[in-house]
Amino acid sequence: MCLAIPMRVVSGNELVAWCEGRGERRRLDLALVGAQPAGTWVVAFRDVARQVLTENEARSLNLALDGLQAALRGETEGLDAYFPDLVRRDA
Numbered sequence: 001m002c003l004a005i006p007m008r009v010v011s012g013n014e015l016v017a018w019c020e021g022r023g024e025r026r027r028l029d030l031a032l033v034g035a036q037p038a039g040t041w042v043v044a045f046r047d048v049a050r051q052v053l054t055e056n057e058a059r060s061l062n063l064a065l066d067g068l069q070a071a072l073r074g075e076t077e078g079l080d081a082y083f084p085d086l087v088r089r090d091a
Contacts, residue, residue, distance in 0.1 A: 004045040005065065006058040009036045019044060021058075022065065060085060 007021030007028065014035040019028050019042065028049045033042060041058035042049035053061070067082025080087045 002046060003065070004043045004050060006041055006053055006061045007044045007049075008058070009038050009040045009042065011038055012036070017049070019049070022062070 005022050005024075007019035007024075007026065010018045010020055010025075012018060012028075012030065012035070015030060017028050017030055017036060019026055021044065026044060026047055028042065028044055028047055030036060030049050033049045033052050036042065036049070036052065041053040041055060043051045043053060043061070063082050063084075067079055070076075070082065071079060
């Protein structure tokens, strides 16, 4: 299964950037989002930056991915803490 993950731009140019996130370092294609300065968060999928994120969006996405990992390990107690935006949302 492939998941998009948040990654922070470390360095790059108009075409590609070295990015880090979730314990990985990857060279991402920037064609869809354009050149981004160091420190910018992006959603990475299959070595392509697909979207620019705010720091809050990156934090929420990382938290949700942590929750998914916890659920896959069978740690189901307290999963609401990983998805606060869903818990507060009205149906």
